[in-house]
Amino acid sequence: MDNGYNISDYENFEAEESIMDGSETSVGSASIDEKAEMPYKYAGNIAYDGMSSDEYSEVNEVGFKHVNTNPLSTFSIDVDTASYSNLRKTINYGMIPDANAIRIEEMLNYFNYRYEEPEKDEPFRIHTEIGKCPWNEQNYLLMIGLQGRNVETEALPKSNLVFLIDVSGSMDEPDKLPLLKNAFSQLVRSLGENDKISIVVYAGEAGVVLDSVRGNEKELILNAINSLNAGGSTAGAGGINMAYQLAEKNFITDGNNRVILATDGDFNVGPSSMEELEKLIEEKRDSGIFLSVIGFGSGNLKDNRMELLADKGNGNYAYIDSSREAKKVLVDEMAGTLLTIAKDVKIQVEFNPYSVAEYRLIGYENRALQNKDFKDDTVDAGEIGAGHQVTAIYEIVPSDAIGKDGDLKYQTENKNSSQYNNEISEIRLRYKEPDGNVSKEIKQVVSYENTPVNSKKLSEDFYFAAAVAEFGMILRNSIYQGESSISSVLELAQKGMGEDEDGYRLEFIDLVYRYQNLDKISWWE
Structure with missing residues (x-):
């Protein structure tokens, strides 16, 4: 190296003293039941006897790719959070989650990070940070954060909402229909008089309970929700058709439908x-x-179907395991849940072989796109709501190799590659307006100037995100987990606690302690 800009030149991840005091009771004794009203008291009514019929799509981890032959990484963004709240419920029931239930990107995106807001009139702002990889000291982590524009609840457009509620016999469990009623009741109380609410239910058949009731008629809506009972088979497709027909009939131009x-x-x-x-x-x-x-619910959860529906339906997928989670999803984060600010959002990262030899994207396996799909506006991708964040982490192997293959920014015969020696990668983001059909593109270079790898102090967000990713790899028994350990997860998470105003980072630490104390025999094997 003649310019001092190669990642491998820096040994910046100095071991800091652990802030753990050696006593698990300082954090591990915190009771989740004391923090929020949760349905875990019903755990004794649910028999996990190895015969669960929960279904998950298979997650196949993607290994390291060589930059000289695969310089581009392309994927659809994902703001779903269902995997984390589902695995939290499972561990709190004293069980080990199914490996395919672990989607690390949804674990990362469950938590809020302190990303800067976009400039005025810009829909997004990109944040980047690089530090040593905790589970492989030879490698680094590149953390990419996407912050969506915030919209105050008072500034939300009028909403035309259709609650499509499953009242089939499988919903007749304490953590299903009763919790569902609690969740939707919280949402109803936060709606305004200009919002329109309809309710469709389905069991053996689908039917309309309410048709376009104003949001200030709360007693009428709440009574309709509270009167629901479960029973019968499940005609989900019929319910979906009826709900969309009702939404189309009551469509609000320039509104949230x-x-x-x-x-x-x-x-x-x-x-x-x-x-x-x-x-x-x-x-x-x-x-x-x-x-x-x-x-x-649990025991009969068809996670694979719900993930698919949200993915293909230009929406998001959350899992509710408690009254507290219902408030988080449908009240505290209502703007992001209900208002889409961009659709078909894709990310493409081109790595510079001068700086990076190999890389792997942690998570997003089910969101991978072909490189040619990035500029193809007919290819569906993820949606992002107001104030939503997207976080992705790459594990990267440093290199000083310079490649010259392909029609790329960093690997071309016609460019002097040394002009990019201070760059690590280029991030490209494509998206459409919610009612648009043509994508716009944003680019941002990751360089040694704007994302230094020799910084003495990494952010609390970096430490915490690394802890979440490492825990996810342990839960999946990933072949790429390296020197991962529960003690490392706890140390990183405590370094990343920060102010933790909502308490979710503390709850994560408590969850890791609970997992540590489980007998490691999974009921789904």
Whole structure:
């Protein structure tokens, strides 16, 4: 190196003294039951006997890719959080989560980070940070954060919401329909008089309970919700069709038109296969109506179906395991849940072989795109709501190799590659306006000037995100977890605690302690 700009030149991740005092009781004794009203008291009523019929899409980890031959990494953004709240519920029940239930990107995106707000009139701001990899001291982590524009609740457009509620027999459990009623009641209390609410329910058949009731008629709406009872089979596709028809009939131009599906995902009447549901939702996608999916319950959770529906329906997927989580999803984060600020959001990162030899994206396996899809506006991608954040972490192997293959920024015959020696990568972001069909593009270079790797102090967000990613790899028993350990997760998480105003980082630490004390025998094996 003649310019001093190679990642491997820096040994900046100096071991700091652990802030742990050696006593697990300082954090580990914190009771989640004392922090919020939660349904864990019902755990004794649910028999996890190895016969669970929960279903998850298979997650196949992607390994390291060589920059000289695969310089581009392309994926759809994901703001879903269901995986984290689901695994939290499972661990709090005293069980080990199914490995395929662990989607590390959803664990990362569950938490808030202190990213700077976008400039005025800009929809996003990109944050980057680099530090040593805690589980592999030879490598580094590149943390990429995307901050969406915030919109105050008072400034939200009028909403046309259709609550699509599963009242089939499978929902007759304490952590399903009763918790669902609690969740939607919290949302109703936060709506305004200009919002329109409809309710569709489905069991053996679908039916309309309310049709376009004003948001200030709260007693009428709450009574309708509280009167619901579970029983019968599950005609989910019929309910979806009816909900979209109602949303189209009551469509608000320039408003927020959305179906909110609440279910355990167990469709067993009519179109119910993954292929049939995907086709059904894709037919609805161009209607200008977005779909949010909220999952409930255990033992019969069809996570794979709900993830698919939200992905293909231009929406997001959350899992509610407590009254507290209902408030987080449907009240505290209502603007992001209900207002989409950009759709078909894609990220592409080109790595500079002068600085990076290999890389791997941690998580986002189900969101991977082909590189050619990045500029193809017909390819569907993720949506982001007001104030939403997206966090991605790459593990990177440093290098001083200079490649010259392909029509790329860093690997070309016609450019003097040394002019980019101070760059690590370039991040490209493409998105469409919520009602648009043509993408816009934002670019940002990651260089040794704007993202120094020789900084003496990493942010609390970096430490905490690294802890979450490391815990996810342990839960998945990842072949890439290196020297990962629960003690390392706890040390990183405590370094990353910060002010923790909402208490979720403390709750994560408590969850890790709970996992540490479990007998490591999973009920799903």
